Amino acid sequence: MSAGSATSDDKPRNAQTVKALLKLREMVLNGELPPGERVAELNIVERLGVSRTPIRMALVRLEEEGLVDCLATGGFVVREFSDQDIADSIELRGTMEGMAARRAAERRPDRTELAEIRDCVGSLDTLIRRRELSMDDFSDYIRLNDRFHGLLVDLAASAVLKRSIERILHLPFASPNAFVFVQSELPESREILSIAQEHHRSILEAIEHGEGGRAEALAREHSRIAQRNLQIALSNQQQLDRIPGGSLIRQRERA
Amino acid sequence: MSAGSATSDDKPRNAQTVKALLKLREMVLNGELPPGERVAELNIVERLGVSRTPIRMALVRLEEEGLVDCLATGGFVVREFSDQDIADSIELRGTMEGMAARRAAERRPDRTELAEIRDCVGSLDTLIRRRELSMDDFSDYIRLNDRFHGLLVDLAASAVLKRSIERILHLPFASPNAFVFVQSELPESREILSIAQEHHRSILEAIEHGEGGRAEALAREHSRIAQRNLQIALSNQQQLDRIPGGSLIRQRERA
DNA sequence: TAATAATCCGTTGTATACAACAATCAGTGA
DNA sequence: TCACTGATTGTTGTATACAACGGATTATTA
Known part of the structure; x- marks a missing residue:
């Protein structure tokens, strides 16, 4: 043991x-x-x-x-990071998760392999459907979201890819959850969550159907949500302090 | 200074x-x-x-x-690496170089920025056109090939991406040049070199024209040459010793 | 004989001592 | 007053000393 x-x-x-x-x-x-x-x-x-x-x-x-x-x-x-560094990190994560999604789809995993991620997506579904999201709900969301992304990488069945993705996640603002708290205070917060969850569902569906190209495109697009949130966070110094590692971000002077 | x-x-x-x-x-x-x-x-x-x-x-x-x-x-x-690990490393490099190529194209670099890589592709062109390739020619090829891939990454103008690619290149068999010597002893060696060079030219062209999708697809396909060479090298233990880090490769038992 | 207990040796992880270098500050001279 | 030189202090990189742990070997007992 x-x-x-x-x-x-x-x-x-x-x-x-x-x-x-x-x-x-x-x-x-x-x-x-x-x-x-x-x-x-x-x-x-x-x-x-x-x-x-x-x-x-x-x-x-x-x-x-x-x-x-x-x-x-x-x-x-x-180190200090420019806004460009952060955008690049998110894009790179999106690219690698796209590769993971495509590989997962092309592998044609059987039902038992998919059980966990289906369960995860299911839990996210019921969570999102709530009228109001409490603080606990949000931390549940973060955990489930992390789990989804982790399971996605596992489904690719590539130790090399997994290692590389984990590496980029060490940059905290590259994480899928980096901007959740920023997002949660936007008026369109619920809509964004719905879109993200639609992505999750569709990625899973693409994997189930062996649609590698679709899975990859979706995973990439999914990461653009973080890009959008980043732009919002950058427009407001106060919000920068709410994201992990925010103190490391040195904004370029705006023209 | x-x-x-x-x-x-x-x-x-x-x-x-x-x-x-x-x-x-x-x-x-x-x-x-x-x-x-x-x-x-x-x-x-x-x-x-x-x-x-x-x-x-x-x-x-x-x-x-x-x-x-x-x-x-x-x-x-x-560590020891399975053939799957190596294939995954090459695929990951191809994916990241694809991202680099796309970004380079989308950035629309001006002529001066492209001067170096055009020169590099030109040198490769004249090198490939020779009737016979001496040992020196091969080491020139390796240097130019490395330079092309380095310049490609630089054109993406992303420190994060560059770092990540350099990281995967620390696995020696993931390098673009890893299988050049194995390749050089194949009967179809010249043809493979021509195809690779065609890729180089087309990637440059796509970048010049701002064709991001094309540039990405080409860079990925380009990495498949390494995949093919890997399969050949794996079929022959003797050839494994000719690639860098070959001693770290532990082949899976074949069914 | 086989299994278990005890002991020894080797190796690692950590703390510390030391030496070389960089940066800072005082002092001297013009 | 300013520039330049010298010394001093602080900090890093390296070597080494030491203690705890793991693995192996031997001894002991059922």
Whole structure:
């Protein structure tokens, strides 16, 4: 059996590195470590109570994830992202999810393989149909939405693709759920949710029918919802703070 | 000016880590470190004359690149790749290069921006037209081919996309040039080169005309040449040793 | 003989010591 | 007053010391 599943208070061999990685990522996304600023390692040592070795390990990982940059003079800097970077990340995710959807369709998975995602789409359906969406409903939506996207990638049955998608998701504003809270305050919020859910249903249908091209096109179009929300969020600094990693976004000066 | 461009014998701050990274990557691709086997750090210390700290840094980077895996019990293992993994990597590269080609076309770059890639395609044209291809010609081809793919990605003007493509290229058999040597010994070698070059020309043309869909489709189809070569290489163990990282490939048992 | 318990060795993850370099600041000279 | 030089401090990259854990080997018992 898997070791220590009790309360998941496993003590893995590399607990310090994991702790440093999680904490540092959190600090970067919080804006606690301001973008463009050097990460002072000794400062982190003091704050986390972990020695420099695991901290530097974590920084290397964060650099590979793209959240920090490696300075030529030594040390690391928190990266900042332009609106173009974010749009590109979303487009890239859309492209890769499109590939996943097409492959899933072309594989012709049998009913049992599709059971989970059908269930997921079903749950989303009943959720969306509610008159009012409470805060809990929204967090349910986020969980189900994440699950849908995860299952979609799994259906492609490609470890390489999965890894690549997970990689881009490390940029928090590239996530399918990044703009849900921004969206939830728009007057057309419900309509957008309906459209997104229509996409989910249609993608599933395309996969069931083996329609690879349709599945791919739909998944791409689906990601454009995030693009639209991004444009809205960019128009209002206050909303930027509501999306994960919003403090890392440095808007280009508008002409 | 850039520092120390004289003979590039720069001594960067992190020379040991860089050395360890390059050497380790080489050892993995050589098969010097057999796939599936634990990387004994002390062993590497002895072989490279570098202490464990930079070696572990390099191992973390290699793990992010996908060449080694992080063992739950501690330490790292050299990964092995199935033929499916390789096919998936090539397909993913094709998909991302397709996105790059489409974006390049949709951007409508002006003549000066296109000068370099036109020159590159021109050089390839004259190279291909030769009656016989010497060994030097082949290494020229590899260089020009790499340049074409690099310029294509640059034309997309997306740092995010570029980073993601460079990432997948760290898997050596995903590179556009991975199978050139295998290909060169086939009877139909010249014909394949002609087809590939026709693709290059057409992709450039599509970009010049702003034909995004066409550019994307062509770039994807272009990557299928690598798929075909892969199938050929897999049919013959001897040829596997001629492609970079061939020792990491573990063929699935054939039914 | 086979299975289990105990011990030893090797290896990893972490902390720390140290040396080289960069940046900052004070001081001197014109 | 300003420019330039020298020293000083802080920070990084590297090496190493150490402790905990895993795996293997041996010993013991049913």
